[in-house]
Amino acid sequence: MALNVREQTPQSQPESLNDLRLRIDALDAELLRLIDERSALARDIAAAKTREGGDASASLLRPDREAMLLRKLTGKTRAAASDAAIVAIWRELISESLRIQGEGHDGLHLNFWAGEASANLLKWSRERFGAAPAEAGLAEPVQVIAAARDPRHIGILSLDARAGAWWARLLAEPSVRVICALPERTPERPRGFAIAALKPEPTGDDVSYWVSDSRLSEAGLTELLGQRGLAAEWLCSTGGMKLFGLSGFVQENDSRLDPKADKALGSLSGIIGTSPRI
Numbered sequence: 001m002a003l004n005v006r007e008q009t010p011q012s013q014p015e016s017l018n019d020l021r022l023r024i025d026a027l028d029a030e031l032l033r034l035i036d037e038r039s040a041l042a043r044d045i046a047a048a049k050t051r052e053g054g055d056a057s058a059s060l061l062r063p064d065r066e067a068m069l070l071r072k073l074t075g076k077t078r079a080a081a082s083d084a085a086i087v088a089i090w091r092e093l094i095s096e097s098l099r100i101q102g103e104g105h106d107g108l109h110l111n112f113w114a115g116e117a118s119a120n121l122l123k124w125s126r127e128r129f130g131a132a133p134a135e136a137g138l139a140e141p142v143q144v145i146a147a148a149r150d151p152r153h154i155g156i157l158s159l160d161a162r163a164g165a166w167w168a169r170l171l172a173e174p175s176v177r178v179i180c181a182l183p184e185r186t187p188e189r190p191r192g193f194a195i196a197a198l199k200p201e202p203t204g205d206d207v208s209y210w211v212s213d214s215r216l217s218e219a220g221l222t223e224l225l226g227q228r229g230l231a232a233e234w235l236c237s238t239g240g241m242k243l244f245g246l247s248g249f250v251q252e253n254d255s256r257l258d259p260k261a262d263k264a265l266g267s268l269s270g271i272i273g274t275s276p277r278i
Helices: 017-051 063-074 083-101 119-129 141-147 166-172 218-227
Strands: 109-113 134-138 153-158 176-182 192-197 206-212 232-238 241-247 269-276
Touching (some): 017 083, 083 119, 109 119, 109 141, 119 153, 119 192, 134 141, 141 166, 166 206, 166 241, 192 269, 218 232
Parallel strands (some): 109 153
Antiparallel strands (some): 153 192, 176 192, 206 241, 206 269, 232 241
């Protein structure tokens, strides 16, 4: 049902403050009805998944679908609402929908390494995943990774050097992958990652993350990757491991990253996940 917002014409008389407030009250009531209707559909979605043979133990998250929805919404013409407001509102709507879908399956949980659960990391994770998921601090990054093997859990970890090269451990994980960068909406390099037991899907505008123990310098490795047709940005290095962002959706079996074909790529290397841009 479309919201009936009366347009002001140059010839009409300016509305009084009271009239404007009454219009906002009417819009608020209609918005509440629509939000409740949207949220109620989450139970229908959960039921449809069960009827159609969906895996009840699978992750509720769909980062690819969410990213494409947000791009579509922010691409629409608007008179006043900012992109930031649109993303914030829909992130909360999605969060509430996932909370309802997860009823009976213990919902979603955000796990932080307690040693680096900074105010910014908490803020960025709430902006990305909304207010619905439960939150917990764990003693070590390795515990956050272990918890993320459960599809109900999302790991939130900093790229600060104090956290170590925890991201290199994902090379040995069969299912846990980076699913988004934090903060989500920023032109700067990521400050943290969210990880989950979820296989990333391409969205048409993605960044893939690659780890290597190559002995080449960061600049040398960036040049080598460029020669192989991969636009790379060095993100961080620690403990002899290097982390790069690669433009686009790069598959884990991409032959351009095969260390057997070029030892300069390192003996321990691989794609650890992908983040869609919004």
